[in-house]
Amino acid sequence: MSNKSRTGLAVAGLSLGTALNPLNSSMIAVALVVLRADFGLDVAAVTWVITSFYLSSAAGQPLMGRLADRFGPRRMFMLGMGLVAVTCAFAPFSPNFALLCVARAVMALGTATAYPSAVVMIGAMARRDGMESSRPLGRIQMANTSAAAVGPVIGGLLVGLVGWQALFLINVPLALAALLIVRQVAPEDGARERGSLAELVRDSDIPGILGFVGSLLLVMMALLNVVPGYRWWLLGGGTVMAALFVWRELRFNPPFLDLRLLGRNRPLMLVYLGFAVFSSVYYFVFFGLPQLLQEVAGYDPGLVGLLMLPLAAMSVLATPWAVRAMQRFGVRQVLISGVGLLTTVAGLMWLLTTSLAIPLVLALTALMGVPYGAVSIASNQGMFVSTRPQERGVAAGIFQTCRYVGAITATVLIGVFAGGGVDQSSWGLMVLAMVVLGVVTFLITLLWRERTE
Known part of the structure; x- marks a missing residue:
């Protein structure tokens, strides 16, 4: 197989992997009413199945991009797709709504590896083949846009024919297909930095990530009045945590978010x-x-x-x-x-x-x-x-x-x-x-x- 053919197939696998995040963020839209009925929830509570996914994605994208640079994009892409496949195989059997939200968060973390890893790999393939990177990057952008847009259609059909469980199960073959394609045709990762676990934890700005997620979580809990009587305490706590997050990010190198x-x-x-x-x-x-x-x-x-x-x-x-x-x-x-x-x-x-x-x-x-x-x-x-x-x-x-x-x-x-x-x-x-x-x-x-x- 020529390099051009391998690159085309690799881009297809990368596009499939990157499409899983927007696809799963949008498919769930048509399942909210069904989830409310199955788990006995109100509107504010059921939105956590969406919010957990976005919180994990928001924190995961910059972090996974940094890990791809450090340990190799191909390796991180395959790890992410494997995590998606395993999580989605077990998620339909969640005994309660809280575990279902946890599964959505873990799935989002897995899909968050795809986009930054794909961008790095496409850059490497473009240099290898002596071509412009705009065209393969455009294909990935189209895959993301199309996946987000057709998600409600696919989700509606799956929920109507099978149930909300199918929204998870459909990811298993898709993630495995993306993993196998990239493993087979994407270029091997080059030499990467190999530090200790302590160095990885230090450089990943874990406190910054926790501050970002924690401030968003507290503010959302205040707005939704999750704990009646404590709304203003939650809002104040979220504001203080956000201020501490900004203070840390301006002083830490490399920061989770480069303010x-x-x-x-x-x-x-x-x-x-x-x-x-x-x-x-x-x-x-x-x-x-x-x-x-x-x-x-x-x-x-x-x-x-x-x-x-x-x-x-x-x-x-x-x-x-x-x-x-x-x-x-x-x-x-x-x-x-x-x-x-x-x-x-x-x-x-x-x-x-x-x-x-x-x-x-x-x-x-x-x-x-x-x-x-x-x-x-x-x-x-x-x-x-x-x-x-x-x-x-x-x-x-x-x-x-x-x-x-x-x-x-x-x-x-x-x-x-x-x-x-x-x-x-x-x-x-x-x-x-x-x-x-x-x-x-x-x-x-x-x-x-x-x-x-």
Whole structure:
């Protein structure tokens, strides 16, 4: 087999592995109502099956990127896929919801190895074959975008035909296939740093990771009022922990999150901030709408997945269009146009407070797919042009974390607005929140300029 053929097959395996994280983050959207019924939960409680996944992913992406650099991307990719396969084989037998959330967190940690490892391996293969890395990286980006978009469709079919357990079991063959393909055709890892376990623990900034996750966890518990009577204590504790996290990260080398990178790069900071707020708007629809359709309209999960299909189709179609538009008009113009459309569509979602007719739902999900595809790829490119080449690995890890922070924000707010269930009244509050957040994203985008130095 020629190097070109091996590279093509390796990219396919890497694309499959990287797709598992966005796929699993979105498939669960159509299973929330079923999980609530099976485990006797309210809306705020069931969102932890999403939040646990995003917390683990947010912390795991930068950490796994650092481990891939240290111990080898191929080795870390295969370890991650093995962890996903084992976890998902046992998760359907979880006796309670808490263990199910733990399984989701472990699965997220395994899938978090894929993207940073793939980026490093593609760079190595591109140098070996004397080719540009943009095309294989583009294929991975398309795999991520497509997987996130089609997740509700696949999830709806699996939940409708088998049950929520199938959302875990489907990962076993997919993870094993990715592992075997990469093991067979991806290049061997070169010589890597081999330090002691003590050095690994020291350099991994474990206190920083715990501070990041802990502050998010305490703030979410306060917002969801998990412990009645202690909301303000939890919020205060989360704020103090966040301040300590910032203090440590500014003094530790190498930090879990390079906050100095943001401090000296205003364009990059604006990209991150805008993308995090944009993601919160999008995930309001992604996780809130399936619950609305199932609880109020009575649609089964399979039908809900199909009703979300236009979002998948339009986001995939919008991605190459956005690439061509960026080449002609620039990244900023595509961002401004995409965010403007996002805010408009968010406002149109209010129509669902009066009717849940299938044609209306199909039209609105199709419209939402356009800004999702356009803003996602434009934000990614905005991050790229706002960063120096030697910083792009770290920048990419933080960019992914911003996506998860936005998704966590959306799930928390859904729990706040719809603690007793998602109905048309609570959906109206969500629409108002989406419009406000869309306007904030638009204002942030107007401030962004491409870095000139």
